[in-house]
Amino acid sequence: xxxxxxxxxxxxxxxxxxxxxxxxxxxxxxxxxxxxxxxxxxxxxxxxxxxxxxxxxxxxxxxxxxxxxxxxxxxxxxxxxxxxxxxxxxxxxxxxxxxxxxxxxxxxxxxxxxxxxxxxxxxxxxxxxxxxxxxxxxxxxxxxxxxxxxxxxxxxxxxxxxxxxxxxxxxxxxxxxxxxx
Numbered sequence: 001x002x003x004x005x006x007x008x009x010x011x012x013x014x015x016x017x018x019x020x021x022x023x024x025x026x027x028x029x030x031x032x033x034x035x036x037x038x039x040x041x042x043x044x045x046x047x048x049x050x051x052x053x054x055x056x057x058x059x060x061x062x063x064x065x066x067x068x069x070x071x072x073x074x075x076x077x078x079x080x081x082x083x084x085x086x087x088x089x090x091x092x093x094x095x096x097x098x099x100x101x102x103x104x105x106x107x108x109x110x111x112x113x114x115x116x117x118x119x120x121x122x123x124x125x126x127x128x129x130x131x132x133x134x135x136x137x138x139x140x141x142x143x144x145x146x147x148x149x150x151x152x153x154x155x156x157x158x159x160x161x162x163x164x165x166x167x168x169x170x171x172x173x174x175x176x177x178x179x180x181x
Contacts, residue, residue, distance in 0.1 A: 011075075023073065026068075028042070057159075076130070078140050079144040082119060087153070090156045
């Protein structure tokens with residue numbers, strides 16, 4: 001007889017809730033479901049806020065959110081799923097950071113919370129109520145956690161850095177003259 005403890009149930013609830021939210025959020029970007037813009041609309045938005053090329057940025061964010069969220073909910077490939085979703089949320093956090101912390105003011109509170117939850121799940125693992133456990137943790141080995149988080153951190157830093165440079169250059173081009181001629 002298998003006995004599940006409250007840690008397993010807690011991880012299941014966290015995975016289902018966080019993964020479900022992210023899967024729906026990614027479906028907005030990829031398919032236009034739930035009032036989203038789909039790849040084209042999201043791509044145009046991504047381009048307008050400095051994530052270029054916009055279409056590829058929309059695809060990457062949508063796949064990381066929808067795919068990572070669905071895999072987290074299932075408890076499958078948890079290190080990679082959590083890392084991918086955390087990377088997408090780091091990009092969203094960078095976008096919302098100028099608006100301050102609170103989401104009600106357009107801040108990064110929500111994106112950071114989802115990112116930390118997904119990174120935490122990548123580290124903690126899925127628990128016994130998961131497909132990873134059912135498959136003998138073939139896609140949830142200990143070495144996969146630092147590998148997935150490290151690769152994602154490097155790629156995310158490069159993407160956010162490139163966006164920051166684009167935004168900074170655009171702002172410099174729009175700067176008012178200091179002296180009238």
